[in-house]
Amino acid sequence: xxxxxxxxxxxxxxxxxxxxxxxxxxxxxxxxxxxxxxxxxxxxxxxxxxxxxxxxxxxxxxxxxxxxxxxxxxxxxxxxxxxxxxxxxxxxxxxxxxxxxxxxxxxxxxxxxxxxxxxxxxxxxxxxxxxxxxxxxxxxxxxxxxxxxxxxxxxxxxxxxxxxxxxxxxxxxxxxxxxxxxxxxxxxxxxxxxxxxxxxxxxxxxxxxxxxxxxxxxxxxxxxxxxxxxxxxxxxxxxxxx
Amino acid sequence: xxxxxxxxxxxxxxxxxxxxxxxxxxxxxxxxxxxxxxxxxxxxxxxxxxxxxxxxxxxxxxxxxxxxxxxxxxxxxxxxxxxxxxxxxxxxxxxxxxxxxxxxxxxxxxxxxxxxxxxxxxxxxxxxxxxxxxxxxxxxxxxxxxxxxxxxxxxxxxxxxxxxxxxxxxxxxxxxxxxxxxxxxxxxxxxxxxxxxxxxxxxxxxxxxxxxxxxxxxxxxxxxxxxxxxxxxxxxxxxxxx
DNA sequence: TTCAAAACATGATTTGCATCATGTTTTATA
DNA sequence: TATAAAACATGATGCAAATCATGTTTTGAA
Numbered sequence: 001x002x003x004x005x006x007x008x009x010x011x012x013x014x015x016x017x018x019x020x021x022x023x024x025x026x027x028x029x030x031x032x033x034x035x036x037x038x039x040x041x042x043x044x045x046x047x048x049x050x051x052x053x054x055x056x057x058x059x060x061x062x063x064x065x066x067x068x069x070x071x072x073x074x075x076x077x078x079x080x081x082x083x084x085x086x087x088x089x090x091x092x093x094x095x096x097x098x099x100x101x102x103x104x105x106x107x108x109x110x111x112x113x114x115x116x117x118x119x120x121x122x123x124x125x126x127x128x129x130x131x132x133x134x135x136x137x138x139x140x141x142x143x144x145x146x147x148x149x150x151x152x153x154x155x156x157x158x159x160x161x162x163x164x165x166x167x168x169x170x171x172x173x174x175x176x177x178x179x180x181x182x183x184x185x186x187x188x189x190x191x192x193x194x195x196x197x198x199x200x201x202x203x204x205x206x207x208x209x210x211x212x213x214x215x216x217x218x219x220x221x222x223x224x225x226x227x228x229x230x231x232x233x234x235x236x237x238x239x240x241x242x
Numbered sequence: 243x244x245x246x247x248x249x250x251x252x253x254x255x256x257x258x259x260x261x262x263x264x265x266x267x268x269x270x271x272x273x274x275x276x277x278x279x280x281x282x283x284x285x286x287x288x289x290x291x292x293x294x295x296x297x298x299x300x301x302x303x304x305x306x307x308x309x310x311x312x313x314x315x316x317x318x319x320x321x322x323x324x325x326x327x328x329x330x331x332x333x334x335x336x337x338x339x340x341x342x343x344x345x346x347x348x349x350x351x352x353x354x355x356x357x358x359x360x361x362x363x364x365x366x367x368x369x370x371x372x373x374x375x376x377x378x379x380x381x382x383x384x385x386x387x388x389x390x391x392x393x394x395x396x397x398x399x400x401x402x403x404x405x406x407x408x409x410x411x412x413x414x415x416x417x418x419x420x421x422x423x424x425x426x427x428x429x430x431x432x433x434x435x436x437x438x439x440x441x442x443x444x445x446x447x448x449x450x451x452x453x454x455x456x457x458x459x460x461x462x463x464x465x466x467x468x469x470x471x472x473x474x475x476x477x478x479x480x481x482x483x484x
Numbered sequence: 485t486t487c488a489a490a491a492c493a494t495g496a497t498t499t500g501c502a503t504c505a506t507g508t509t510t511t512a513t514a
Numbered sequence: 515t516a517t518a519a520a521a522c523a524t525g526a527t528g529c530a531a532a533t534c535a536t537g538t539t540t541t542g543a544a
Contacts, residue, residue: 092254134376145339145382145386148339156319160444194491201401202400202402204533206531207531213494404500437521468510491538491540495535496535498531498532499522504525504535506524507522507524513516
């Protein structure tokens with residue numbers, strides 16, 4: 001829906017500067033030799049706004065982990081309308097589904113919201129790891145299960161709730177998953193336009209603008225894209241009712 | 243939304259009458275001793291229309307496989323409106339997500355559409371199996387990945403398409419996944435009322451009735467709940483556009 | 485600091501669908 | 515095969531949200 005100039009793949013992947021490999025559960029499961037092997041297979045790549053990590057329809061080559069930044073998963077329909085399925089945060093896995101098995105193609109695109117850093121490894125290395133380590137496999141099963149539950153919860157919300165409730169639910173979700181507590185309220189760490197929000201809750205930009213104006217009047221939120229602050233998450237929760 | 247008289251759990255689970263344990267991929271992965279152990283842990287239970295296999299909010303105790311019949315996964319919102327997430331067919335797994343891990347509760351209900359037969363095993367035995375057999379774990383990962391993709395595809399459809407397109411997409415999906423080819427067209431094997439369909443596409447019974455009337459006039463479908471026949475799946479696909 | 489592009493805002497109009505209401509047909513079961 | 519309940523049908527009306535249109539404000543880059 002919004003024009004994106006793809007800066008081409010100027011992002012060469014390099015070996016991961018081992019060091020604080022962070023709070024990524026999957027990576028902390030392996031120990032000893034298995035862990036070494038894993039780290040050796042992982043490479044890091046950086047992307048900026050307007051680029052694509054991959055596009056809908058591309059062949060699946062890698063398993064990915066978000067290291068820094070936020071990545072959005074997007075699908076679009078034949079007449080060009082877009083729908084954002086999920087915001088991936090640091091520690092999130094993607095393309096961990098073995099649907100990537102038999103030469104399948106990406107069912108959606110992955111785009112960074114701002115600058116991001118992605119860890120990735122080849123499908124082969126990924127499956128080798130899963131075969132070798134039951135703990136890693138169980139971790140992935142757990143992760144996929146949670147993602148499935150989320151997606152089904154979102155199905156329910158899309159099917160049953162009004163636009164303002166869906167938007168409230170989105171703000172609550174983003175606020176709790178990634179918000180930064182400040183004295184004025186909870187600030188969302190990524191740039192998020194009304195259009196972005198519309199794509200996430202299945203409505204139009206105008207509708208989101210109107211609803212956000214009401215929310216602002218009711219002092220539920222404040223600010224715009226660059227600095228969005230949730231002022232009363234409890235009342236938003238009640239509105240979303242869930 | 244629709245009143246259900248729960249006949250209580252008159253269904254005692256028994257050992258699985260080993261024999262033609264069918265076309266269930268997961269069960270055919272294991273061999274030798276592992277397979278014996280698995281079969282020993284599996285029990286079979288039967289349910290009829292109006293019963294619940296489990297309810298939203300119940301503690302998760304078992305891992306399940308559909309053996310015969312159709313099971314629907316349902317969620318409802320605070321004011322009692324229902325939404326059907328998925329029709330499970332023979333071979334489908336459920337509660338395979340290890341979200342069932344830490345004493346979590348069922349995020350939705352499971353109800354049979356007519357008579358069904360369910361295979362199940364305790365959470366513990368299930369996780370033992372996954373730990374012991376990388377092949378089984380990979381199979382589950384593959385299955386969960388497919389389910390996640392389906393759920394996300396449905397998100398997109400709910401977010402972007404009109405009611406008639408969503409309904410067309412539903413008919414195409416059910417037709418291809420479980421339809422039986424007859425000379426008049428493709429027959430759906432389960433009883434499916436307009437209300438059932440409404441719950442699956444996020445709309446009202448009246449709207450589904452109206453759209454189905456149009457579809458019938460255009461000779462895209464014919465019949466009602468007990469005997470629903472898809473007469474022109476190709477044109478339905480085009481309508482759903484996806 | 486300027487200036488164009490992007491984001492936000494708001495009104496007018498239309499429309500898809502929900503809701504309510506009432507009637508007919510089909511289905512299951514006594 | 516009689517009969518109540520469930521499913522299907524159709525009209526009238528209202529409303530949430532899409533669409534179209536036309537501003538204003540903010541932002542980021544020259």
